[in-house]
């Protein structure tokens with residue numbers, strides 16, 4: 001944030017309260033007014049207008065009216081969005097950015113941000129970077145992927161301006177040789193980027209014996225698991241590895257990590273997003289700490305409003321008293337994609353169950369699990385990358401040590417596991433995003 005440059009404290013809560021005040025500057029003394037402001041804008045949208053009118057008949061307060069609007073799934077959102085329809089918009093497509101969205105497969109979909117909304121979103125990201133530990137003294141390589149109407153490289157670049165650091169727009173499609181040369185030339189000590197690119201860079205640094213040392217890593221777009229963090233500490237000498245907040249392109253940033261939060265715990269960006277967790281089957285709001293789908297409403301997106309949007313991400317509320325950072329709002333744990341929850345061999349398997357076993361083995365921490373049916377039993381195919389494959393027995397032993405759930409399902413004969421080995425970098429990456437799809441379910445019926 002600009003406060004950092006003028007010598008004001010870098011402390012998280014100070015910045016967040018400044019930000020919320022700034023977003024809500026016209027109505028800061030009227031609680032609920034920011035939601036009311038959003039509802040006013042929704043009336044101008046042919047899609048939202050009738051829904052808001054119906055909610056106004058049955059509910060009084062702005063928050064109740066917001067909660068009375070239907071959940072918005074991705075397909076409905078895009079069916080009413082450009083290029084298919086302009087119904088979701090509240091005004092003309094001008095003075096705005098258009099970004100690609102819509103997941104890793106199929107036709108690209110689009111998200112519009114007015115220029116003002118874009119500035120707010122990148123200021124929020126700048127706040128997240130600053131809270132996570134980036135400072136004006138840092139030299140930061142931006143190795144998010146650029147081009148193709150993607151947001152991450154652009155928004156990271158503008159967020160870094162707010163930090164006041166030396167900003168290196170390297171891009172994730174640059175060859176790893178060149179990346180290392182650029183980082184060395186300016187003694188870069190920090191990276192922002194996608195985990196699969198950062199992991200590949202670390203592998204290249206290790207292979208080439210380069211002296212690149214990166215003290216701080218802020219990642220986004222994929223999950224980075226504890227064992228991988230250990231690998232980055234070992235190969236790059238990282239002291240600080242943090243999620244650069246939790247965001248999805250349709251909603252913008254949703255949550256962030258202060259320096260007191262570990263694992264995948266995130267504080268809600270209150271005043272910017274209204275976050276709910278719902279039962280993925282019934283849509284009922286969950287406040288019991290059980291896993292559910294994260295649903296978010298961006299309170300400042302008025303051109304292309306995103307209201308009660310189903311993110312497809314799995315999370316649960318975490319009870320905590322006021323955090324040591326001073327935050328007293330809601331905190332959630334991010335558990336992965338809803339699609340990543342695999343009910344197989346009688347267990348609920350999450351990618352983290354496999355990752356904790358792999359952490360015990362000398363293999364690349366990138367992997368893919370494929371669920372299949374074989375002889376009417378569940379089969380889990382585990383695809384791994386290594387230049388020298390281990391024996392199946394070694395891998396199974398690691399998996400069983402890493403997860404008691406997996407150990408039991410294998411021991412009880414409910415689940416068979418087969419290992420497929422690929423050369424380093426051999427796992428299929430999405431051409432559009434560079435991400436690995438961690439979980440595939442090829443069972444039918």
Ligand SMILES: [Zn+2]
Pocket residue numbers: 258259260261267323324325326327
């Ligand atoms: Zn905190």
